Amino acid sequence: MGRSKKDFMQRIFGSSALAALRHRNFRLFYFGQMISVIGFWMQNVAQSWVVLEMTNSPFLLGLVTFVQFVPNLAFSLAAGVFADRFPRRTLIVGTQTGFMLLAFLLTVLSGTGALRYWHIVFISSFMGILHAVDIPARQAFLVEMVGREDLSNAIALNSSMFNAARVLGPALGGMVLARYGATTCFLSNAVSYLFVIAGLLVMTIDKRVIKQQKKDMLTQIKDGINYIKTTPTVLIPMALLASVSISAMNFGVLVPVFARTVLGQGPEGFGVLVSSLGTGSLAGAMVLVVFGNKCNQLKFLWAGAAGLSLFQILLGQMQWFWPSAALLAGAGWSMVSLSASVNSIIQMQVPDELRGRVMSIYSLSFIGLSSVGGMLAGAVARWFGATVAFTAGGSLALLVTLWLARRWHLAKCSYGS
Incomplete structure (x- = not known):
């Protein structure tokens, strides 16, 4: 019976794109x-809209994004050590349970009419601490589920899953927000965590051999940093992701401001714009599933960074709704091409005993620094408008991309050949 079930799954998922x-x-x-x-x-769509209605301040909206993800700056390196020291599934179950409880708290506060701006800041900061532990643990856990042979495909499929949800979530969130209010969005998120927790609990995972470390935490963190510094094919993609994250991955802050102040849209229009970003991201992820082999990863890396920069610059010149949605779709494609390519390039090289620590630095580069960039973009939007913030961020990202591409060429890095 077990063998026939395995053969059945082999027939269904026999394609290398679904390996x-x-x-x-x-x-x-x-x-x-x-x-x-x-x-x-x-929840993210509803929370952004609620904050903007409460405060009418792009800067305070950026502050919420900042406090949600800034713990990556403070805790992600230590969290990487935890992901290498302790069972990763246990860590993920703990973080997902924490997310669920915070979403229920937000639901109660909103439903009773007691929700205030400082509540959202407080809850977002606790979510940020959980994210700091969750992200490196989840990224490092992929190899335990599929092995190194199917790891690159798992990363691409994981990205496609995230971006499919990113298309459906904001569109559904915009409709639910407009018809039933923010509380229903918050409750839907709280209930959704039950599915991932249940899936983790019923998995059959081989016990990972965890080497007992006599080194202190700081020394173990330094081991991960030194590996990156001495491996150019990891260092340059990581630096590219970090630079573009802080300068051009600011959509969570700028899109609601852009939708409201430049395009004159309400919640449903805002949901369409965020879904456009997700649609482009999903398209990029699906292309990576099919064509994202080792030989093509560098092409997606540099095209993603350059494309994201250019689409942001063009958004800064735009005042029409549907062309803006199309540009956001292009930006989404570029963003996922960059982030997933960096993820694959790093994970296919890093030793298993350093995986958690290196992926914590990936998390810091991708999530932590984008929160700093979101706050900076919110400040620019407050004083000069969303169009200037888009243009400035895209221009800076493009300059950094060109400089790092030259560094890669001069270093004569070899990957995927």
Whole structure:
């Protein structure tokens, strides 16, 4: 019976583009996470709109993004050590349970009419601490579900899942927000975490051999940093992601401001714009699933960074709704091409014993620094408008991309050949 079931799954997921889905554990993770991420984006859309209505301040909206993700700056390096020291599934179950409880708290506060701006800041900061532990643990956990052979495909499929949810979540969130209010969005997110927690608990995971470390935490963090510094094919992609994250991955702050002040849109129009960004991201992720082999990853890396920069510059010149949606779709494609390519390039090289620490620095570069960039973009939008913020961020990202591309060429880095 077990063999026939395995053969059945082999026939369904026999394509190399779906190779990681042959693994039962990854299927449980994939579909549970999809439901959970849809809920997350529903809450994210509702929370952004609620903050903007409460404060009418792009800067204070940027502050919420900042406090939600700034713990990555403070805790992600230590969290990487935890991901290498302790069972990763246990860590993820703990963080997902924490997210669920915070979403229920937000639901109660909103439903009773007691929700205030400082509540959202407080809850967002606790979510940020959980994200700091969750992200490196989840990224490092992929290899335990599928093995190194199917790891690159798992990363691409995981990205496609995230971005499919990113399309559905904001669109659904915008409709629910407009018709039923923010409380329903918050409750939907809280319930969605039950699916991913259940999937994690029923997995059958081989016990990972964890080497007992006699080094202190600081020394272990330094080991991860030194690996990156001495490996140019990891260092330059990581630096590219960090630079573009802080300068051009500011959509969570700028899109609601842009929708409201430049395009004159309400919640549903805002949801369409965020969904356009997600649609482009999903398209980029699906292209990576099919064509994102080792030989093509560098092409997606540099095209993603350059494309994201250019689309942001063009958004800064735009005042029409549907062309803006199209540009956001292009930006979404570029963003996922860059981030997923960096993820794959790093994970295919890093030793397993350093995986958690290196992926914590990836998390810091991608999530932590984008929160700093979001706050800076919110400040620019407050004083000069969203169009100036888009133009300035895209221009800076383009200059950094060109400089790092030259560094890569001069270093004669070899990857994927």
